[in-house]
Amino acid sequence: MNTLTFLSVVLLVAGVFSISLVYYANQGENKVDLSSVSDDDLRALVQKLTNKIEEMEFEDKKLRDKITALQTMSGIEREQTKYLTANVNKTNSVSA
DSSP, X not given: OOHHHHHHXXXXXXXXXXXXXXXXXXXXXXXXXXGGSOHHHHHHHHHHHHHHHHHHXXXXXXXXXXXXXXXXXXXXXXHHHHHHHHHHHHHHHHHO
């Protein structure tokens, strides 16, 4: 295949891919005309979203604390295993 033809095909495929990517990315956006929504409804929505963000931050903190506790427990278990292994090795070397 000619190099120029191959390059043209690659550029064509890249262009089609880029256009389809932009099309599908913009398709998922939900646009709302805020001029038709009352202030009370907007305030309620903002309050609801604020509460949801606070709940998510609280859950995030709880999960981070759980992860920290699990990592600490894992470290303690590793140290205990090393200590017990050293004692078993010492006992085996003394009795041999």
